[in-house]
Amino acid sequence: MSAAAAERTGPIEGVRPAPTGGPPAAVVLGAGHEGGAALGAVPAGRPLTEAVAAALAASSGPVCVVPMTLGRDRKLIADCARALRWLARAEGPGGAGGAGGAGRLVLAPPFATADHLTAWLRTAALRAVRSAPRTSAVLVTAPTAGPFEDADLFRVARLVRQYGAHRWVEVAFDGGDPDLAEGAERCRRLGARHVALVRAAFAPPDDGAAARDADVVDTGPLLGAAAIEEVLRARVAHALHGLAHGDDGTGAGLDAEHGHGYAHAHGPDGAHDHAHGPAHHHH
Structure with missing residues (x-):
């Protein structure tokens, strides 16, 4: 040095x-x-x-x-x-x-571990669709990575749905498959009237295209600064x-x-x- x-x-x-x-x-x-x-x-x-x-x-x-x-x-x-x-x-x-x-x-x-992430997403999802849990979908979003890392998010999302009161919990990736717009459209096709983006990352989405739709709401950061x-x-x-x-x-x-x-x-x-x-x- x-x-x-x-x-x-x-x-x-x-x-x-x-x-x-x-x-x-x-x-x-x-x-x-x-x-x-x-x-x-x-x-x-x-x-x-x-x-x-x-x-x-x-x-x-x-x-x-x-x-x-x-x-x-x-x-x-x-x-x-x-x-x-x-x-x-x-x-x-x-x-x-x-x-x-x-x-x-x-x-x-x-x-954090995947268990922490699951718990935080469950809390965020409950808060996001509290007013209309039977007609709202949760869209868990994150930057795309590799196939195993992306598969991990599908597993986490399944646990969020399993132990929550949400009818639909889907997954979408920044620049991945499906991307945010495709994920929001899937939620609509399943019957959701509203889509809440819940972020499984520290940074906001790169692409705000999905959030520009009137029925898509970005719930903001998963965790606050405190x-x-x-x-x-x-x-x-x-x-x-x-x-x-x-x-x-x-x-x-x-x-x-x-x-x-x-x-x-x-x-x-x-x-x-x-x-x-x-x-x-x-x-």
């Missing part, structure tokens, strides 16, 4: 203090396909690595990375873990202006508690993608032995 980087005193892009009321730390939010960039999160890869390195250089305190996923971006979690493992090795005990990266870096649990800060406070506090007890969180993070995606063969006896980075395991 250069001396100039170590002497920075101004704000660092992508780095923020820990939420008020929690332990002191520099916090970097990792952004994936669910729109975390709208909250000031930085994309996984070089932008995230540079933000974390700058935070290490700017102070001698811990640096906590929070993967900003609502439960559909396991790759983001693993990418954040890989970045922290690499930085810890690269900085070493004497890096970052003498303060060192190893021992100060910690990966927080993801902002709720987001409350969740972040809990995730950062959990991570720093683990760090104080020798757990930097990267072991679990590196394994986040395992079992998600295309299946792979385990051989005739069901056994396999393969590495998943430093936190590899054996079956």
